[in-house]
Amino acid sequence: MDRAKFRRDLSAPGLMSIVRKCFRKIPDTVKGRKWDLSDYLMSGLAIFVLKYPSLLAFDRHAHSDETVQHNLRELFGLDSTPSDTAVRERLDEVDPFELRGVFKKVFAALQRGKALEKFTYLGHYLLSVDGTGYHSSSTVKCDHCCQKHHRDGSVTYYHQMLGAVLVHPKHKEVIPLPPEPIMKSDGDKKNDCERNASKRLLRHIRREHPHLKLIVVEDGLASNGPHIKLLQELNMPFILGAKPDDHKLLFDWVETVPGTKTFETTDCERVKYEFRYHNGAPLNDTHYDLKVNYLECLESRPGKKKQFFTWVTDLEITEANVEQIMRAARARWRIENETFNTLKNQGYGFEHNYGHGKKHLATVFANLMMLAFLIDQAQLICCPLFRAALEKEGRRSYLWETMRGKFKSFLLPDWETFYGIIAYGMQPYTPVVAEVAIIDTS
Numbered sequence: 516m517d518r519a520k521f522r523r524d525l526s527a528p529g530l531m532s533i534v535r536k537c538f539r540k541i542p543d544t545v546k547g548r549k550w551d552l553s554d555y556l557m558s559g560l561a562i563f564v565l566k567y568p569s570l571l572a573f574d575r576h577a578h579s580d581e582t583v584q585h586n587l588r589e590l591f592g593l594d595s596t597p598s599d600t601a602v603r604e605r606l607d608e609v610d611p612f613e614l615r616g617v618f619k620k621v622f623a624a625l626q627r628g629k630a631l632e633k634f635t636y637l638g639h640y641l642l643s644v645d646g647t648g649y650h651s652s653s654t655v656k657c658d659h660c661c662q663k664h665h666r667d668g669s670v671t672y673y674h675q676m677l678g679a680v681l682v683h684p685k686h687k688e689v690i691p692l693p694p695e696p697i698m699k700s701d702g703d704k705k706n707d708c709e710r711n712a713s714k715r716l717l718r719h720i721r722r723e724h725p726h727l728k729l730i731v732v733e734d735g736l737a738s739n740g741p742h743i744k745l746l747q748e749l750n751m752p753f754i755l756g757a758k759p760d761d762h763k764l765l766f767d768w769v770e771t772v773p774g775t776k777t778f779e780t781t782d783c784e785r786v787k788y789e790f791r792y793h794n795g796a797p798l799n800d801t802h803y804d805l806k807v808n809y810l811e812c813l814e815s816r817p818g819k820k821k822q823f824f825t826w827v828t829d830l831e832i833t834e835a836n837v838e839q840i841m842r843a844a845r846a847r848w849r850i851e852n853e854t855f856n857t858l859k860n861q862g863y864g865f866e867h868n869y870g871h872g873k874k875h876l877a878t879v880f881a882n883l884m885m886l887a888f889l890i891d892q893a894q895l896i897c898c899p900l901f902r903a904a905l906e907k908e909g910r911r912s913y914l915w916e917t918m919r920g921k922f923k924s925f926l927l928p929d930w931e932t933f934y935g936i937i938a939y940g941m942q943p944y945t946p947v948v949a950e951v952a953i954i955d956t957s
Contacts, residue, residue, distance in 0.1 A: 519899035
């Protein structure tokens with residue numbers, strides 16, 4: 516059997532090196548600790564890379580199992596690890612904004628390695644943006660929790676975030692950018708909202724990637740005048756969902772004003788698409804001077820119920836590109852199906868409470884989990900050996916379980932051996948385990 520090649524710079528060892536260097540550059544505002552801040556962050560990342568179900572489970576192995584200690588040193592650069600309590604206390608103090616630079620460095624490495632070329636579509640990258648929740652409780656809370664007050668007097672405390680990922684209609688892999696938390700800022704009494712988070716997120720992305728050619732694809736909540744003007748200001752073309760109830764003038768315009776065109780096509784799977792489009796229609800009464808291009812699609816799939824979609828865009832629509840624009844718009848769902856669903860249901864434990872803290876812990880953990888997801892997605896794109904290991908196990912949740920088992924069972928000199936054992940049954944290296952310092956943090 517031919518073994519898959521291992522591309523070290525764009526697989527686990529290269530990516531871990533990038534991440535570790537970035538962690539070391541984050542200012543450590545808490546003095547007198549026994550570990551560098553980078554060790555706390557790297558310990559947190561290791562939990563999510565290995566998909567441990569809890570900090571306690573990771574802590575038990577990291578401080579009692581010499582094989583695990585050896586592998587943490589060789590694969591993650593951790594000579595010793597803080598206790599689970601110490602990790603929670605320290606990461607609670609970290610400003611989540613400081614982690615944005617890590618995502619940017621990994622993204623830059625993917626660009627240099629030409630790994631993102633397969634994601635170009637319509638001459639741009641498609642950026643799908645959507646929100647999701649990762650904490651909800653009637654008792655566990657922090658100063659940054661949003662609050663929902665119920666009629667019976669009870670209160671739900673929750674955290675949400677706005678995710679942003681590069682997507683492509685033909686590829687299941689996605690490239691996540693750093694998420695934007697939806698939470699109360701210091702001193703705020705009102706809840707944060709997705710609209711405000713979107714403003715922050717898009718400005719961050721444009722500042723960090725000033726020349727990146729992006730087409731933003733979002734749902735119907737985004738097709739409002741202020742948001743579209745923000746996208747225009749940031750030089751981000753868009754394809755946004757549009758609902759008749761929110762755009763009565765627009766839908767009436769398409770029906771009554773000359774200029775609406777039609778086009779039909781049937782693909783190789785006998786799926787029929789009936790398009791109508793109109794360039795240069797007003798968005799709504801409030802923003803009459805804001806012109807958009809309207810697109811609707813009726814999909815007829817053999818043996819299935821017909822589906823109807825409507826969007827607005829600033830891309831000129833023609834017969835030559837109408838189907839491409841439709842597929843770009845529908846690729847928005849990959850942030851739900853391939854991102855949030857994967858994080859919640861395929862072993863990442865996205866909605867599990869790893870620790871809430873009093874300040875930033877829940878948000879820092881959400882960012883570290885998204886960073887682990889980025890590393891996995893990068894390897895799916897760039898590392899044939901990682902893909903071979905996944906193919907051998909069949910499902911991601913099975914791969915994570917096998918990885919934890921091998922991590923506890925074999926002395927691993929490097930990531931190539933780690934994945935090779937899983938994919939091809941390679942014999943592991945078995946050196947003498949050096950002593951690993953275990954320091955009491957009490």
